[in-house]
Structure formats: structure tokens, C-alpha cells
Amino acid sequence: MKTIKIFDTTLRDGEQSPGCSMNLAEKIEIAKQLEMLKVDIIEAGFAVSSPGDFESVATVAKTIKDCSVASLSRSVKKDIDASYEALREAVAPRIHIFLATSPLHMQYKLKMSEEQVLTHIKESVSYARTLVSDVEFSAEDASRSDMAFLATCVKTAIDAGAKTINLPDTVGYALPQEMYDMIAYMKQNVEGVDDIDLAVHCHNDLGMGVANSLAAVGAGATQIECTINGIGERAGNASLEEIVMAIHTRRNLFDADTRINTKQIYRSSRLLSKIIGVSIPPNKAIVGANAFAHESGIHQHGVLAKRETYEIMTPESVGLTTNKMVLGKHSGRHAFDDFLKELGYNLSKEELDSAFVQFKDLCDKKKEVTEYDVEALVAQKAAKVVEHFRLKQFVVNSGNTIQATANVTLEDMNGEMQEQVALGDGPVDAAYQAIEQIVKMPLKLNNYKINAVSHGEDALGEVVVKVSSDERTVTGRGLSTDIIEASMLAYINAVNKLLGA
Numbered sequence: 001m002k003t004i005k006i007f008d009t010t011l012r013d014g015e016q017s018p019g020c021s022m023n024l025a026e027k028i029e030i031a032k033q034l035e036m037l038k039v040d041i042i043e044a045g046f047a048v049s050s051p052g053d054f055e056s057v058a059t060v061a062k063t064i065k066d067c068s069v070a071s072l073s074r075s076v077k078k079d080i081d082a083s084y085e086a087l088r089e090a091v092a093p094r095i096h097i098f099l100a101t102s103p104l105h106m107q108y109k110l111k112m113s114e115e116q117v118l119t120h121i122k123e124s125v126s127y128a129r130t131l132v133s134d135v136e137f138s139a140e141d142a143s144r145s146d147m148a149f150l151a152t153c154v155k156t157a158i159d160a161g162a163k164t165i166n167l168p169d170t171v172g173y174a175l176p177q178e179m180y181d182m183i184a185y186m187k188q189n190v191e192g193v194d195d196i197d198l199a200v201h202c203h204n205d206l207g208m209g210v211a212n213s214l215a216a217v218g219a220g221a222t223q224i225e226c227t228i229n230g231i232g233e234r235a236g237n238a239s240l241e242e243i244v245m246a247i248h249t250r251r252n253l254f255d256a257d258t259r260i261n262t263k264q265i266y267r268s269s270r271l272l273s274k275i276i277g278v279s280i281p282p283n284k285a286i287v288g289a290n291a292f293a294h295e296s297g298i299h300q301h302g303v304l305a306k307r308e309t310y311e312i313m314t315p316e317s318v319g320l321t322t323n324k325m326v327l328g329k330h331s332g333r334h335a336f337d338d339f340l341k342e343l344g345y346n347l348s349k350e351e352l353d354s355a356f357v358q359f360k361d362l363c364d365k366k367k368e369v370t371e372y373d374v375e376a377l378v379a380q381k382a383a384k385v386v387e388h389f390r391l392k393q394f395v396v397n398s399g400n401t402i403q404a405t406a407n408v409t410l411e412d413m414n415g416e417m418q419e420q421v422a423l424g425d426g427p428v429d430a431a432y433q434a435i436e437q438i439v440k441m442p443l444k445l446n447n448y449k450i451n452a453v454s455h456g457e458d459a460l461g462e463v464v465v466k467v468s469s470d471e472r473t474v475t476g477r478g479l480s481t482d483i484i485e486a487s488m489l490a491y492i493n494a495v496n497k498l499l500g501a
Helices: 024-037 052-063 077-086 103-110 114-129 147-160 176-189 208-220 239-248 262-276 296-305 333-343 349-363 373-381 427-439 481-500
Strands: 004-007 041-044 068-074 093-100 135-140 163-168 197-200 223-228 323-325 391-396 403-412 418-424 445-452 461-469 473-480
Touching: 004 197, 004 239, 004 323, 024 041, 024 052, 024 262, 041 197, 052 068, 052 077, 068 077, 077 093, 077 114, 093 103, 093 114, 093 163, 103 114, 114 135, 114 147, 114 197, 114 445, 135 147, 147 163, 147 176, 163 223, 176 197, 176 208, 197 208, 208 223, 223 239, 239 262, 262 373, 262 473, 323 333, 323 427, 333 349, 333 373, 349 373, 391 427, 391 481, 418 427, 445 481, 461 481
Parallel strands: 004 041, 004 223, 041 068, 068 093, 093 135, 135 163, 163 197, 197 223
Antiparallel strands: 391 403, 403 418, 445 461, 461 473
8 A cells, every 4th residue: 555645734824724823832732743643744834934933843843753844935045045944953854845837826926927937946946955855846726727837847846856746726626536637647747756746735615625635646646735624724725634534444445545643633633623712513524523423313223233334433543532530539640640641641740740730629629530621631731821910819790680890810920919800791701801901901802612621510611712912813721610710711821822922
């Protein structure tokens, strides 16, 4: 069987989708999880685009050891230089160069002739090859390009030293047969194409991202570019988990597989969802809450008799385990650490100490502590932000005959206590008004969501908010068995991110 490479662009293309921005600590946490998932290449960002993106690429490159790290570049020297500088400490650096090849893009965006495009491809790829051995060239809007000219572009990039050629469906316009035909055309008409990786990067504007990617594999593509949960610009990208499990489940048909550790898929999906504050739809393939649920009596009977009657893969194969009590308040640090390692977490001594204290506090509040509770605690600690303010205490009064009031005390970075009392339309609004008075910055609440981490009347509650200030929007997250406290922790987490930025 051939191995299909998985190129993950969650940190670059995925983060470009509205409301999905991440801070540096969150990007590193996602990168580490992608490494654990065993993707082949992590596209860490667009180094030249901003100092923040440069730092993200450089930090990911320095941190990741088990897969390649790529930085996107336009076909200009300053972009390539920025990518090279950011990737200096990478174990396996890749410079990813793109240039549009469709008549529409060349005429209206680039204002270049075909000859100028070919010259840019040759010069940029050749220059990048003097810096690193692994160069990828992407023909932006390949699916709407003239096939003969596209073949010339591909040959030019290969001759200049590109080891991977990516043919994107940039605007999600293509149908599966068209993607198949495009890859087949290159295989038949471009000399040297069998010596490099042919890749596709499919967007989901018509809902065909995954289908188009798989059609390309059927035609001979050896690399797929995708994102966790399918996040990305507009309608998103092809979904990593769907592509991987489709190939894995039908590997005899494709005569191919990936090196992905599929048991890390569910955890990867949940981690990203928590960090960006975008819920996973219950009917989402592979990772949705209903993906392995059976309500129909006929389906239930079939699954009980023989699982394969209605399940083409097992929940365990994607890392979904049974919700059960795993630890209690009498459990020690060693047992807690062992359990976290079983889940795939390797915490430092300081991180373990902090998580264990929170775990013990949770045990005093809950009758049963599940693995979902423990995972939520650790995920919250993972992407730590500098605490400019910390919640010390609060008193909230509310009812249907009085206006809600909140008395909130926050501790600042100097250890000073600041207290404010505020009125609101409800307990959460009153608490948020008090927090705003303390932090003295204009805040706008754009979105507020409550999720139950586990089941039962004492379930751990998770609140996710999106908060804006001065045209910057961040996601805040709070966790507590008290939903008012969780709401305040989420708001303060967002405030700390805004102040840290």
C-alpha cells in the first residue's frame, strides 16, 4: 500500500476563518496535538504576514520534532526569506510557495502574462531551493486553470527543484470527476511528476472538499491538504478526520493508507473546538456527538447483534471511549498522572501540580468525576494566558422580583484587590458589568455559549465567550460546576487575552 501524506493547515488556512484566531500558546498546543496525531506536515503560518505570525511559525518550528513544519510564501524573495528565517530551527523545514495560474486570477489579481507567471515560478522555487531542500509549489486556483498551461507551470516548478506540487481547488468550484481528471492529466502529460508528491487542497464551498480530495487520491495524488474539523475560509477546507477515516476504512479500495494515529482524532477535534470556541455539530461525520449514536430500534437491535451492521468503524478507532468514573477524591498524584498519560497528556511537574489541585477541588464538588471532566481541566490549563486579573470572590443576587446585582472582587497582577458592584439584566450581565468597571476597557460580548462537559445534576459546566475590544476579538473559556462562576471565568480569560495582546 502507498502512504498518503497529510498536510495540516489548521494553523494557517484554518485560522483565517472568522472567529477562529488563536494566541501563541493555543497554536503551540494545537501543533503538539497534530504531532501526536502524526500528521506529516504542519503548515504553521504565513511568516511574512505579521510579527505575530512569524513568531508562531518560529516557535512551532522549534517545538515540533516528529513532522515537517511549513511556512507559506508568495513567489517573492522577501516572503521566502521570512519563511526561511522563521523555519531555521525546524527539524524538517518546508517553504511553501504559491502563485495563481488561472486566467481569472492572472488577469485581474496578478496582472501578469503567462510568461511572467512562469518566470516567477522558476525564480522563486529556484531561490527557495538554495535555502532548504524541501520546497512545495501551489498553483492557486488550479481547478479553473487551462490544463495545458497548468502542466507547463507544474513542469517549470519541478525543474526548478520543487518536491511537492499542490493543485488547489481554491474556491471550492470543482466536482470530483474534474479533480480526478486534473491529477490524471498531470500524471500523463508532465515529465518527472512521478518523482514528486502531487497534492490537492480542496475548499468546501459546494460541500465537495472531502469528495474532491478522495477523487484526487484515486487518480494518483499522494498528499492531501486539510484541517481539523474542516475549519477555514468561507465554507472551510476538506476535513482531516473525514479524509483519514475514509481512506482508512476503504484502504483496500484505495490501496493506500495514512500514518495518522486515528485514536487521536476525537481528542484533536475536541481540543480545537474548545480553543476556538466553535462547537462541533452533533451530526458531524466521525467526531459529532451522534456519529456513533443509534436511536432507531432496528438500528439498535442490529448493533447489539453485530456491531458492523450499522457501524463501519468503531468509536474506539477514533479515540472515543465510554464515559465512566475514572478517579475519585481519594486518588493520589501518581494515579492521576498515570491516567493523564493514558489519555495522551505528558505534563510538566508544575502543570501536573496545578491540574491536580483543580482535580481535587472538583472531586469535592462532584459525586462522579469522569475522564471528560479530567480532560476538560487539563485542556483549560494547557493554553495558559498571563493572568492580568484573577477572580477572587463574588456575590450575585437575582430573582424575578428584583434587578440582578453582582459584587465582584478581582486580584490584579500586583496582588491588589479591586471590587465593584453592578446592576444587570440578569446575574451574568451584572457580573460582566462589574468586571468591565474593574478592568476599565471597552468590551463587547459577541457570543455566549454554555456546554455540559459531562452528565448529571452536578455536571461540570463550560462557558465559551467571544469578546471584542478595539477591533480585536478573542475567545474566552471558563470551567466550573457553578455556571455563574464559569461565566465570569470565561469573561476574565478573554480580558486577559486582550490585555496580553
